[in-house]
Amino acid sequence: MEISMKFKTADSNSQGIAVESEVAPLSFTRTDAFNELEQLIGLKQVKRNIAEVTAFSLIQKQRSHKQLKVCPTALHAVFKGNPGTGKTTVARILGKIFHDIGILTKGHLVEAERADLVGEYIGHTAQKTKEFIKKSPGGILFVDEAYTLAQGGEKDFGKEAVATLVKSMEDNRDNIIIILAGYCREMDEFLNSNPGLRSRFPVQIDFADYDREELFHIALQMYKERDYELSNKCRWRLKSKLEEFAKSRHPHSGNARYVRNMVEKSIRLQALRIVDREYLTRRDLMIIEEADLP
Ligand SMILES: Nc1ncnc2c1ncn2[C@@H]1O[C@H](COP(=O)(O)OP(=O)(O)OP(=O)(O)O)[C@@H](O)[C@H]1O
Ligand SMILES: [Mg+2]
Structure with a gap:
């Protein structure tokens, strides 16, 4: 897919929020990060999905410059696939692509798993999760094996971690992207168990096993x-x-x-x-x- 357009380059201000400076021609399909994605073996559908999300974000920005209505650009995603199918690799590249095109100011990847987010006593979980969220503005917070946050039963603090993440998504509307990753079946169960989540993570990408x-x-x-x-x-x-x-x-x-x-x-x-x-x-x-x- 070849998408080429004039686009404003992004710098960041003191709060790390993207601000537009001068106009420069940019096609995301020609950025180094996009080439890196293209060079991964296979992953045809994943590449197509990433191109779609990236094109969407760019076009919404262009529309806003022309005073057209902008569809809300929630880019939070769920990456579903078995171990070693490239989820972390693609998330890291996606951060770079979004940085290159001015959607994210830094484009770094912060990796977290259950043990990083869930605490041992009341109040500990929100504090631990917030610490990870603090590292994320301008980049991607990647929660690996996210379904484990829902596997501990009613009294488990995993739920509190999810609630804290969701709250941060609402507070940091434009400056953090959260990706929940994990095995297909477990992630489907996780999303089904929490109906609010599916709509908050509109981008769903399946990573198939390699042949x-x-x-x-x-x-x-x-x-x-x-x-x-x-x-x-x-x-x-x-x-x-x-x-x-x-x-x-x-x-x-x-x-x-x-x-x-x-x-x-x-x-x-x-x-x-x-x-x-x-x-x-x-x-x-x-x-x-x-x-x-x-
Ligand atoms: N399509 C690909 N082409 C080339 N190398 C790949 C590809 N997919 C994955 N790899 C390599 O395989 C290794 C594992 O990939 P990665 O860590 O991204 O998988 P993952 O889905 O995050 O796995 P896990 O669920 O175990 O964390 C990495 O070294 C990565 O560079
Ligand atoms: Mg991984």
Whole structure:
């Protein structure tokens, strides 16, 4: 998708709130952050959803400059998917995209999970949650495994954390984006258990498991980024290993995270294989052999 338009660049004032300065041409599809998103393997639907949300935000800004009615731009999102499907990676890139186009003044990602937000006694939870919210203005507050906030029963303080988050969304209307992330089914249950939440998090993005081709390409990309190459035999071995993995995997077995662990382990095994050699060529240092695959 190619969207190109004239747009005002954003600076931030002393409170970190976006203020417009001079007009400069900008197409978000040409920003570095958008390229980074494009370079992720697969995730076709995710990329499309992000493009949609970004285009929407830009157009609403343009409309407001022309004194047209603006649809309320609630950009709070739910990212649903199994572990290792790229949720955190995409959230971090989204922060950068929103920063580049002037929706967020900083674009940083603040990661929180249940233990960061929920306290042990009355009043502790609101205090802990507020501390995280304080770190977030101008960026994204990313709550991982958010459904655990609703899993402790009636007396659990998780509910208080949710209420504090919702309150902060209303108080900081334009300057924080909250993303709730977690496994599909659990997140659906969580949203169903709290009807107010669904409408407050209008952007819902599903992260599918990677298929075997995607897993293979993710592995190749990871080696390349790290300046490693695979021998031909190793390539075949890796391919069949990942096919096996894709066929027999458990939903929580890690997707791209499994691939990353394997890549990193093989790099350590290669080091062990060659470390005692007297002389190492540049190629020796780069090549991963079949025997290096864990
Ligand atoms: N599409 C992709 N292309 C390349 N690398 C990817 C892709 N998706 C994920 N990765 C890599 O896989 C690793 C795990 O991804 P990430 O941490 O974003 O997953 P996650 O969905 O947040 O997982 P979790 O639920 O376990 O936190 C990261 O190193 C990331 O760079
Ligand atoms: Mg994550």
